[in-house]
Amino acid sequence: MFRTLGGGDLTTNPAKRTHPHAITDLCEEGRRLYANALRTGRIARADAETAPCLMEFALLHPDPDDVGWLRPVPPTVALAQRLSPLEREISERRRASVELAEIFEPFLALSAQGVSPTHSITVLEGLDRINAALDLATEQCRNEMLTVQPSARHPERRVIEGLERDRTLVERGVRIRTLYQHTARYSPERLAYVDQFANGKAEYRTIDELVERLIICDETVAFIPIRDDRQVALELRHPGLVSYLIKVFEFMWDRAVPLSAGTPYETAPDGITEIQHSIAKLLVEGHVDEAIARRLGMNVRTCRAHIAKLAQALGSGSRAQLGYLIAQSGMLDRDH
Structure with missing residues (x-):
């Protein structure tokens, strides 16, 4: 505690x-x-x-x-008091990860002679093994890291871990491109994090909806979770799979908005905001509140507040009627 x-x-x-x-x-x-x-x-x-x-x-x-x-x-003093022990712990763990990487380096050299088809997809069970694989891929990354990070709210520990990881990569000359959801624009922690990398080596964009996390290093290895609790992940080294995931990332990147461009949420002439438009689309597709909140990177309470405002704007008296009114309003035609 x-x-x-x-x-x-x-x-x-x-x-x-x-x-x-x-x-x-x-x-x-x-x-x-x-x-x-x-x-x-x-x-x-x-x-x-x-x-x-x-x-x-x-x-x-x-x-x-x-x-x-x-x-x-003062907030600066309170924040420093909280971050200091986390930063020390992260530094200690990073040193341990480097030592482990050195121990296994001879074995990695042997396996680098060629990745067999049976080892192009590796199942990583448990956070320790997942983080160890990510640390190793980060250490070996030399050109570019692509990341998709749904959900704007992160515990302090994860924010500091990401900051340390990105700083190490940038100092090594690695380019970083990260996708968040639009809700990241309203997270002081996330904005403060991004401000640490204003030299152009790291780029951050946001988009209305992201499905799941993704990390790609140097077009050679990708990591994706395969369980909602993120206790199991896949390490992908198959060239075809990695290439496909890169194309998926580039598709989203081209449609995303630079984080420095200001808020993309504007109220349309019909009184419906862009975030409410995104929620309406997912409601019509049949998603429940929890799934919508997760995909748009907000908590369930905020999601339900937007749904209530949407219902009020359309004059809906029930959830079933709301879906009908959304379809009849033509608001989803904005996508076309």
């Missing part, structure tokens, strides 16, 4: 037990109070009792001049 960096352990606080969550899932009340504290410079201790997570995560600290008030910890 997360512990306070400067205010003690709050596990005995009854209020804490009523809404436990990780800092990456900061509750709405916590977000509101922290933002208000940053705007005003302080917040009454009594007001903060509704969100004890703010003290647990060291986002507030006692006012030295008045015990009845709390002052906000």
Whole structure:
């Protein structure tokens, strides 16, 4: 569990037990109070009792001049406190991965004499084996890495891992092209991540819908998940399969919007936004809310809020009627 960096352990606080969550899932009340504290410079201790997570995560600290008030910890300080141990752990794991790669280098040289058809597709079971294969492919990548990354929200650990991986590649002169969903444009963590690579070696674009993750290194090896929990993946080294996946990537890349181009979500004359248009298309195809949210990179609650706005705009009173009204409205003709 997360512990306070400067205010003690709050596990005995009854209020804490009523809404436990990780800092990456900061509750709405916590977000509101922290933002208000940053705007005003302080917040009454009594007001903060509704969100004890703010003290647990060291986002507030006692006012030295008045015990009845709390002052906000600057976001830059709070973020640095959280990222520092993650960065150390990632550096240690990366060193371990390099050592393992050196151990297996003689065997890799033997297998590099030719990939047999029976070994052109390898099943990787478990995150440790998947990450080890990805680390090795990253170490060997020399020209270009193509990645498709659905879902804009990522845990801090994965954001830092991606940052370290991309920095290593860029420093080695490798070009990186990454596709996100449009919702990535509203993720402060993702935008801050992208700002780390403003030298042109790494390019980021967004598109309305992505189905699943994909990583391709130097047109020689590709990785795709084959289970929803991402505990099993395929390592593909068959030239025909890798070439096909590259064509799929280029097809999506050509239709994507550079992340620096601003938001692609604009309201059409009929009052339907582009994101609602994408949701409407998936609704008509018969997808449930959870599947739509996953494909568009948003949480289910946000997806349902968009569906409600869509129903209101079309005057729908039921889910069945909404599908009919979408088909009758002609909004899907925008794709043609």
